[in-house]
Amino acid sequence: MWKRIVRWGTCLVGAVVISIIVADLYFFHVAFVPAKKDFLEKPLPLRPGTALYQQRLWYHDVPKQHWTMESATGRYRLGANYIPARHSDKAVLICHGYMQNKNDMGAYAAMFHQMGYNVLVPDARGMGDSQGKYVGFGWPERYDERKWMKRLVHHLGPHVKIVMFGVSMGGATTMMTSGLHLPKQCVAMIEDCGYTSVKAEITHEAKDMYHMPAIPRWPLIPVLSLMTKLRIGYFMGEASSVRMLHHNHRPMLFIHGAKDTFVPTRMVYQNYRADRGPKELWVCPDADHAHSLRTHSREYERHVQQFLNKYVH
Incomplete structure (x- = not known):
């Protein structure tokens, strides 16, 4: 028995x-293997009448330099687009979102370039032209971003002023990078709709997509x-934006859509409270996930420009 x-x-x-x-x-x-994801929003087609068409068309047509670099671990070859600006000592490092690539950031690249910034847009590991077996959600990539910053300093000289910017996973990458020992030329950061940690985001998505109690x-x-x-x-x-923000003392602008359900809006308040540097917060009304620039482009650009005018001289 x-x-x-x-x-x-x-x-x-x-x-x-x-x-x-x-x-x-x-x-x-x-979650972690680069492949087509049916649950993600499809990218906007590049045709007249679509949101941010002129900015995205500019990025499509503008001459670009293709940069390559070994990842911080030395395992992968990474790719990036670099768009120079005339007579400028300012540069922006732009990080794209989950399962996107550098070309999805055309509207943001256009915005910063119009503001007088040299623009560097890398592909994260496993996406676009970059090698990699897995999506790191920003945690291993933070060391790659620091290496891209050093590449900008080498290219533009020691007097360059670097701003780091990212959307969604790129926003989390920006916050996760903020707590590292970075080149002194990195003077400010802007994150748009990044999550508090990989665990919190994966848990949220598991509950939302699969209704897991x-x-x-x-x-x-x-x-x-x-x-x-x-x-x-x-x-x-371990992969925590909140934990890394505790070590950040650079100015940070936090942006989030008020109707974001993919990375819940509540997360931006946790991130904002954790930050130790000068900081500003803008919750964009009526915006879904990563749609703040699309739905309120003039206000978005104004908030970014005012922040940069205050902290990047």
Whole structure:
């Protein structure tokens, strides 16, 4: 009798463990492996009448220099577009969002270039022209961004003033980079709709997309975090914008859409409170995720320009 109970109990435990591993392998592939994601918004076509058409057309047509660099770990070859500005000692490093690439940031590149900035837009690991097996969600990429900053200093000289800017995953990358020891030429940062941590964002999306109640998230999320440690090199809880902002003393502008449900608007308040430097916050009314520039372009540009005028001289 007891042997039968133990045998059935062992089989049940084994089945549960296998189910958890299979589910987490699926979630890992969905979240961290570069591939087409059906749950993401499709990119805007480049045609007259679409939002930000003129800015995106400018980026499409403007001559660009293609830069390459080894990743900070030396494992991957990374690509970027560089657009010089005449007689300018200012540069912006632009970070794109999840499963995007440098060409999706054309409207932002146009905005900064019009403000007189040399523009560098890299592809994150595993996206665009950059090599990489996994999406790092900004945590391993923060060291790549620091290396791109050093490349800008080498190219433009020691007197260059660098602003780092990012949207969505790029916003989180910006905040995660902010806590590193960076070149002194990095003088300000702007983040748009970045998450508080990889764990918080993945947990939110698991609940939102798969309607996972609180109990099944354990042990799925901890096991998924272990997979990221084994494959990418970090536990999801380590990859924290909030924790890195505690070490930031550069000016930071925080932007977030008031109707963002992909990266919930509440996260920007946590990030803002965590920051230790001079800071400003603009919650864009009626804007969904990463749509603040699209829906309120003039106000967006005004907030960015006023922030830069205050801190980049």
